[in-house]
Amino acid sequence: MKKKCPRCSKTFNCRSDNLFECGCMHVILSADDYRYISKHFDDCLCPVCLTQIKTERQCSPKLPAAPPLK
Template identity: 40%
Template sequence: MIKHEEKFCPRCNASFECKVGSVGLCQCSAVKLSDAERSYTRERFSDCLCAECLKELKAELHNNSLKARLMHLLRMR
């Protein structure tokens, strides 16, 4: 049986098992990220994050995008 690497999320310090050799089985594969979301995450962290933090960063980027669009619309008035 393959032993996977035990890691700690650099964002929240939660422990999780990294399955880089079996990415389809890794906890992070449950969070689908677009290219923009992957870039946003890579700009902020250089190592794997837990699935919960990936979900939160995905939501953060979405919220920031909505805020930027709203501000743009308000300036157009």
């Protein structure tokens, strides 16, 4: 299913119906990353944004990731 990423507004294919084929399954996130994403976003993020959030939070683990892109 096509979705619009709430962080970057780009369209991406979400395969929440089959997680083994979903692009987000290739981005390994920590429990803290999941909590941060759940707190700040109501829907799926594209794999690019998931990777960016993971990288930003690894570089500055005490700081939240940058606000959503608009």
